[in-house]
Amino acid sequence: MLKRTLLFLFILVLAAYGQARAEEDPVSKDLITISGSIKDATSGEALIGATVYVEETKSGNISNLYGFYSISLPAGSYHLVFAYLGYDAYETKVELSENQVINVELKPSSESIDEIVVTSERKDANVRDPQMGVEKLKGKTIKNVPVLMGETDLVKVIQLLPGVSPTSEGSSGFSVRGGNPDQNLILLDEASVYNAGHLMGFFSVFNNDAIKDVKLYKGDIPASNGGRLSSLLDIRMKDGNSKKFSGTGGIGTISSRLTLEGPIANEKTSFVVSGRRTYVDLFLPFASDESVRDNKLYFYDFNAKVNHTINENNRIYLSGYFGRDVFKNDFSKMDFGNKTVTFRWNHIFSPKLFSNFTLIGSQYDYALGTVEGGADSFEWESNLYDLSAKLDFDYYINPNNTVEFGAQTIFREILPGLARGTGENSLYNEIKVPENRSFEHALYAQNTQKISDWLVLKYGLRWSLFQNVGAGTQYYYNDNYEFTNSERYGTGEVYNTYHGIEPRLGANFIINPTTSIKASYNRTFQYLHLASNSTSGTPLDVWFPSSPNVKPQKADQFALGLFRNFNDNTIETSIEGFYKKMYNTIDFKDHPELLLNEYLEGELRFGEAEAYGVEMMLRFNRPKWNGWISYTLSRVERTVSEINGGKPYLSPYDHTHDCSIVLNRKLSNRTSVSANWVFYTGAPVTFPVGRYEVGGDIIPLYSERNAERMPDYHRLDLSLILSGKDKPNRKWHGEWVFSVYNAYGRKNAWAINFVRDDDNPTITKAQMTYLFSFIPSVTYNFKF
Secondary structure, eight states, X not given: OHHHHHHHXXXXXXXXXXXXXXXXXXXXXXXXXXXXXXXXXXXXXXXXXXXXXXXXXXXXXXOOTTSEEEEEEEXXXXXXXXXXXXXXXXXXXXXXXXXXXXXXXXXXXSSOOTTOOXXXXXXXXXXXXXXXXXXXXXXXXGGGSOXXXXXXXXXXXXXXXXXXXXXXXXXXXXXXXXXXGGGEEEEETTEEOSOOEEGGGTEESOOGGGEEEEEEESSOOOTTOOSOSSEEEEEEEOOOOSSXXXXXXXXXXXXXXXXXXEEESEEEEEEEEEEEEEOGGGGGGGOXXXXXXXXXXXXXXXXXXXXXXXXXXXXXXXXXXXXXXXXXXXXXXXXXXXXXXXXXXXXXXXXXXXXXXXXXXXXXXXXXXXXXXXXXXXXXXXXXXXXXXXXXXXXXXXXXXXXXXXXEEEEEEEEEEEEEEOSTTOOOOOEEEOOEEEEEEEEEEEEEEEEETTEXXXXXXEEEEEEEESSEEXXXXXXXXXXXXXXXXXXXXXXXXXXXXXXXXXXXXXXXXXXXXXXXXXXXEEOEEXXXXXXXXXTTOEEEEOBTTBOOEEEEEEEEEEEEEETTTTEEEEEEEEEEEEEEEEEEXXXXXXXXXXXXXXXXXXXXXXXXXXXXXXXXXXXXXXXXXXXXXXXXXXXXXXXGGGOOEEOTTOOSEEEXXXXXXXXXXXXXXXXXXXXXXXXXXXXXXXXXXXTTEEXXXXXXXXXXXXXOEEEEEEEEEEEOOOOTTOOOEEEEEEEEESTTOOOOEEEEEEEEOSSOTTOEXXXXXXXXXXXXXXXXXXXX
């Protein structure tokens, strides 16, 4: 109760301090508020991060995640400029004598900038924004980066950013500043996505045609979110075109997709539906091999969203995502997928106070089995779902203080595994890993404060509380991780609690209009963890919560960066250094049993980890050229007393050098080419470095934990986009995309196994497995 009381007092102090500054500052007396929404004139989509600039005061504000803005000024005459990257600015003069609502619709610029992949809200946003370690992407522009088999994939683009690396080739898992994949919180319209991969991770679950806005927070995570140590990937779906009916789609090498959007009855209600499906299985009935004609192999995605404007002060949204992978042949079957549902209600209490109430449901499940009728017939299933409620407020106190505060609660239930025999002839008994239930609560407050023209602060607190609740069974272990006893808890009974204060602090020192220095510190807690036998991740990975045996992971991260723009903000450069200390880090003993193990917690080992490095970025946006060059130099080490003799060892996600080059060149109004080149140091692994003989058997002698490395990875991808002719009143527009993945056919190691030579058993050979060589693809995209 003391911690909760302190947090509420903190919120009140923020508001009081901001109000006090308004009263002390003669310029801020008797302020009048201008508020409203900023939208796309052609579709009615809310524009996130659009700027409102007041020429007389040389100050302004930006729109929030729902396009709402608010700015307070003394009475008088002002010249306002509304701007957003890729749109024509809108200017207007206002006479302020009372509060006004000004809703603005910006028109897209006549000059196409679709080739730009990484964007900012304003040309100098990277210099002026107080946040650091944040990367922003727009859904309509991600498609220009060459990708595997022509499938546009926002996760693959994120992996090209500084500080971010894939967990393995083709994987949708990613590591941010050396963190584990499960340390990334992935949200789709505020709903958690627990497995972001299709086809064993080779493609992500996000259909780019349905995406409006993407932000990746690599360290300076806002106080409104928590529960993960490394990053927040915040993905927002389109709201739907409220002006006219329209559609986009594409026919690709392995899948096709279609998105439809438009108004319902009037401009107050709009919808968007988007679907994608692979169709390899549709051709299997025509295969020459009869054994594969009845096989199934496909994945699909379905996104839907509807929003309705009740009046100027109230708007509601309902969105959902449903996706699944299915595989089945004569011997086995597997399917897995995600479901999310989000309901949101925006309410404007006053020109200064904006609120958003959200109800969220998310589920991830998988099933694995064999066909019935045999002695080894079985089925295995796992399920995770959560229900969440969240209340967020934006309070625009005065031009120098914007406070965000709110609360969230999550109920989570996990069935780690249930396996049983199927059919009368099966010899398998039922194996059930006990389910677990938990609550996760949070309160937060954060203020963005402009101290002066050269100093902006962003500071806040988040208080999180975690509870294990029944019905469930808790296992207990001794100091040697040996099972001792268990205890069953009744429904709703709280039998374990953790909580923690998570401070967030950021500062931006603006040296001049093109140069700034930023610093940040944040603490995060993580109460949900992932057990995986593979760095690349599989659909069968096991999620498990903190418990009396598993303390929450905790991290403190410090960052310092220099940001400098050149040539009228068309060239952006930055260099960021970071240091992250992690506590209660989870690793696994040698040769752990993670699947269908009711004593999973006995396989875990706990220690500390640290990650540090430097990230450099050069981003350019010229009339015909754009792209970026990123480079990361980093190191990640763990120390666990029961592993590696207590000596530090490298994390499996350590990549000393990581470099990406992304280039886009506009050859003409109808033709453009793109290329990206990737290089990173091979991941640390444990390999046999010797052998010895016991009773005639050859026994391998392994290195210390992660003391060896995989070969270095590098790859070049190319694409060519040919657009159709634009004609007056033409409603159908098409383009062809020709792409090549791994253009020079590099055989990058995906796995290395050590086997005995067939001719001489005393000789051990290393066998490399690689996934992809030279892979061409073609896609036809259209819109109407």
